[in-house]
Amino acid sequence: MSETGGIVFVVDDDEAVRDSLSLLLESASLQSQCFASADEFAEHYQGGMSGCLLLDIRMPGKSGLELRDWLDQQGAQLPIIFITGHGDVPMAVDAMKRGAIDFIQKPFSDDELLQRVQQALESEAGDRADRAEADRVRANFETLTPREREVMQQVVAGRVNKVIALDMDISQRTVEIHRARVMHKMGVRSVADLVRLASFLDK
Amino acid sequence: MPNSSEHASSFAEARFAALLDAAVDAILVIDSNGQIETFNRAAERLFGYQSVEICGQNVSTLMPDKYSHAHDSYLQRYLTTGERRIIGIGREVSAMRRDGSVFPVELSVGEVATGEKRRFVGIIRDISERRASEQELRQQQERLEHVTRLGTLGEMAAGIAHEINQPLTAIATYAHAARRLLSSDRMDAVRLDDVLGKMATQAERAGQIIERIRDLARRQSPSQELCDLNAIMDETLKLAEVDARYHDAPIVVEMTPGLPHAWLNSVQIQQVVLNLLRNAIEAGGAGTKLKLRTYARSKEELVVEVEDNGPGVPESLRTEIFNPFFTTRTDGTGMGLSISRSIVASHGGRIEVDAAPTGGAVFRVTLPTALGEIDE
Numbered sequence A: 001m002s003e004t005g006g007i008v009f010v011v012d013d014d015e016a017v018r019d020s021l022s023l024l025l026e027s028a029s030l031q032s033q034c035f036a037s038a039d040e041f042a043e044h045y046q047g048g049m050s051g052c053l054l055l056d057i058r059m060p061g062k063s064g065l066e067l068r069d070w071l072d073q074q075g076a077q078l079p080i081i082f083i084t085g086h087g088d089v090p091m092a093v094d095a096m097k098r099g100a101i102d103f104i105q106k107p108f109s110d111d112e113l114l115q116r117v118q119q120a121l122e123s124e125a126g127d128r129a130d131r132a133e134a135d136r137v138r139a140n141f142e143t144l145t146p147r148e149r150e151v152m153q154q155v156v157a158g159r160v161n162k163v164i165a166l167d168m169d170i171s172q173r174t175v176e177i178h179r180a181r182v183m184h185k186m187g188v189r190s191v192a193d194l195v196r197l198a199s200f201l202d203k
Numbered sequence B: 001m002p003n004s005s006e007h008a009s010s011f012a013e014a015r016f017a018a019l020l021d022a023a024v025d026a027i028l029v030i031d032s033n034g035q036i037e038t039f040n041r042a043a044e045r046l047f048g049y050q051s052v053e054i055c056g057q058n059v060s061t062l063m064p065d066k067y068s069h070a071h072d073s074y075l076q077r078y079l080t081t082g083e084r085r086i087i088g089i090g091r092e093v094s095a096m097r098r099d100g101s102v103f104p105v106e107l108s109v110g111e112v113a114t115g116e117k118r119r120f121v122g123i124i125r126d127i128s129e130r131r132a133s134e135q136e137l138r139q140q141q142e143r144l145e146h147v148t149r150l151g152t153l154g155e156m157a158a159g160i161a162h163e164i165n166q167p168l169t170a171i172a173t174y175a176h177a178a179r180r181l182l183s184s185d186r187m188d189a190v191r192l193d194d195v196l197g198k199m200a201t202q203a204e205r206a207g208q209i210i211e212r213i214r215d216l217a218r219r220q221s222p223s224q225e226l227c228d229l230n231a232i233m234d235e236t237l238k239l240a241e242v243d244a245r246y247h248d249a250p251i252v253v254e255m256t257p258g259l260p261h262a263w264l265n266s267v268q269i270q271q272v273v274l275n276l277l278r279n280a281i282e283a284g285g286a287g288t289k290l291k292l293r294t295y296a297r298s299k300e301e302l303v304v305e306v307e308d309n310g311p312g313v314p315e316s317l318r319t320e321i322f323n324p325f326f327t328t329r330t331d332g333t334g335m336g337l338s339i340s341r342s343i344v345a346s347h348g349g350r351i352e353v354d355a356a357p358t359g360g361a362v363f364r365v366t367l368p369t370a371l372g373e374i375d376e
């Protein structure tokens, strides 16, 4: 399994379930932190945390679904795997209607649980890397002059220098200079790379 | 006419004897020593003795051992102090036939004083049949109680299943984890011992839940014991909270410590309270707030209250809901409150419903204490 550095946050009101889960996660060399209630996790929560949540759907006080809604409001990016029991089908269905959600039923198969957790951690790590890259691209983009931005848009749109020069009513040579600066400031060598980076700017 | 008065009296006696023999009930007359003087036909049939053979014997011959010893002293006490245990009262006792078989009878005793001599007339009615039908009725009631109890458990099934699933999940997860750690050589004996201990604890936890269900599901004869109401409530809560937690309906417990003891059948009282809590959850749905309260209204009366903040019971229905088959639920049986009421009545208590301050319902069960029966 690949290292993602993420922490598995276990939120379950049952102490034995929490404790056994953290042991299982440890057996797969995963780091975990346990919380006895949704509120306890909410208090601990900070933006920029990395990892995933193993969240009991049915708990006294704030339920797992309520915690998810709260996290959404906070703009949290942590993937959630819900833990459900036999009787929780209606609750699970209700949750699904409100967005695609990952479920795992008690008692768990260890392989399945660990696989799901691993996937969640990897997807979160991937998202996190994407976000970091997007931030960097955006920062670089900020350093472009208005002219350079315009040239970049045209390049990304697939126009050749001659067309751009005509369109912007400047010389081809000037377009070339702008273009070289854009490539340099954005830290790319090919137009293909520039196109890929531009896609981050739309997000 | 020399012997006229004697003649008249023997004539009267003959008439009296004829009257006695015509009576349906067994009748006997004893003197102040307990010696049988008269024994009618019905008595002959009932006990299997001939009048001639039993007359002159002590009445205790007709009683099973446990009564016969006491009888002489009862009689003696009555004669000296006038304290009535049975004279003029009539009660159900056991009698013994000639063949030694014991059967239940209703005995009423009257005193006849003729001149110096005190005599007692006993009228005895065989109540074996009445007893049998009473017993049948009681058995029917018990069966119904049993079914209702199972029904209540059925209503609680989802919560119970969830509750048992928790320790099972923990056990399975501990086991998976331990095996993985062992196979990668990261588990030493000390740590393994710790994990095995935790697994055993969880298995016991599951077992306890099942045990509580079994206690309640088991058929029990309605025997009442001197108990602490709060202790019964503690037991009840262990099951009720399983259900309540599942429906996110927290129970606030307000028990008054040091309540006087009472004669209670703990399983039946548990059933009543489980019923009331279940109804409250059913009426109020998820998120209902429940209160379970015990207190003594006086030295003679204990009270258990189950309060909810649900829709309440409209005033017009506050008697009707206790009727058998009255239900407003599509999946209801309407037996819960009816059975609860008869259980409470068999304890000499009563049950009623009122509006709670929150607008919900408050069911109040009043039970007599054991005051006067024990000195504490």
Ligand SMILES: Nc1ncnc2c1ncn2[C@@H]1O[C@H](COP(=O)(O)OP(=O)(O)O)[C@@H](O)[C@H]1O
Binding pocket: B275, B279, B280, B281, B283, B308, B310, B311, B312, B313, B321, B322, B326, B327, B328, B329, B331, B332, B333, B334, B335, B336, B337, B338, B361
């Ligand atoms: N706590 C409560 N709040 C409101 N209504 C209640 C409450 N408890 C009982 N009832 C009413 O009394 C009826 C009879 O209850 P019960 O005898 O237990 O039968 P069942 O629960 O099968 O309907 C219920 O259907 C409901 O209408």
Ligand SMILES: [Mg+2]
Binding pocket: B275, B278, B279, B336, B337
């Ligand atoms: Mg009911």
